[in-house]
Amino acid sequence: MTDTPPKGAPIGDPVDLRQPRLDGPYAGPVAGLPPQTGLTTDTAVFTEAYAVIPSSTMRDIVTSYLPGWTGMRMWMLARPLTGFAETFSQYIVELAPDGGSDAPDYDPEIQHAIFVTGGALDVSIDGTDHHLTPGGFAYIPAGTDWSVRNSGDGNTGFHWWRKRWQPSPGIEKPQAFAAQEQDIAPSPMPDTDGAWATTRFMDPADLRHDMHITVVTFKPGGSIPFAETHVMEHGLFVLEGKAVYRLNRDWVEVGPGDFMWLRAFCPQACYAGGPGPFRYLLYKDVNRHAGLWPNR
Numbered sequence: 001m002t003d004t005p006p007k008g009a010p011i012g013d014p015v016d017l018r019q020p021r022l023d024g025p026y027a028g029p030v031a032g033l034p035p036q037t038g039l040t041t042d043t044a045v046f047t048e049a050y051a052v053i054p055s056s057t058m059r060d061i062v063t064s065y066l067p068g069w070t071g072m073r074m075w076m077l078a079r080p081l082t083g084f085a086e087t088f089s090q091y092i093v094e095l096a097p098d099g100g101s102d103a104p105d106y107d108p109e110i111q112h113a114i115f116v117t118g119g120a121l122d123v124s125i126d127g128t129d130h131h132l133t134p135g136g137f138a139y140i141p142a143g144t145d146w147s148v149r150n151s152g153d154g155n156t157g158f159h160w161w162r163k164r165w166q167p168s169p170g171i172e173k174p175q176a177f178a179a180q181e182q183d184i185a186p187s188p189m190p191d192t193d194g195a196w197a198t199t200r201f202m203d204p205a206d207l208r209h210d211m212h213i214t215v216v217t218f219k220p221g222g223s224i225p226f227a228e229t230h231v232m233e234h235g236l237f238v239l240e241g242k243a244v245y246r247l248n249r250d251w252v253e254v255g256p257g258d259f260m261w262l263r264a265f266c267p268q269a270c271y272a273g274g275p276g277p278f279r280y281l282l283y284k285d286v287n288r289h290a291g292l293w294p295n296r
């Protein structure tokens, strides 16, 4: 006779991660259900060129867990789908106090980046410890030993990007680093009078990097004034503020906690609505020849 758990008994990790949402500019879905403003989209969209996953749809029912982690749940927002065209994965991870992993991934060809949206996270990379708070960023090169642990009293939320690092002759692997967004001066876009600025975690002149993670900030009324169209993909997560975003042929209203996945060539533009700044995390693949998966 097999033992079946009694009805209603917890199965697996008994930690209840459902907590009230975080406040402040990094507030998002990670620590609970997002605010319902009624102003931004509450409809998920999936097309040949893009997907929109609104914060209102990131609920308990669509979470996953990963082997090798404790006190953890995650929303898998993006991952390579077709096996040759897409470059990256992006997850929102939520950790209970003391939750984390000593072996977050198993694939030595994958590089990683982390951005903390709430709580406190200790990241150890090849024996060097970094303490990250909201706005904290860490880059973890492929083939590195690393671990993460929630070092706060409440839940911690962070974004996790994974991408196969693409070697190139004469180019070494990038080195690990950690930074806080608040310590980096944003670079204004030329001719925008400061209405559009980018905070860069990677140095654009450093060709060891084949992916860039940035925080893009628009003042109210700021815009991307033409339909940018390029082969590079994007993962785009709204940290703060409201905007209408052009995705291929459509205009979509977006707000805090909403995620947009843009395939290669998806035309894109936006208008920031105010009253505060519109800010988003942006992933982009850069600096390499095109090639077939796994990025040869």
Ligand SMILES: NC(=O)N[C@H](N)C(=O)O
Binding pocket: 216, 228, 234, 268, 282, 284
């Ligand atoms: N949607 C964006 O913010 N795109 C950027 N301007 C970029 O591709 O760099």
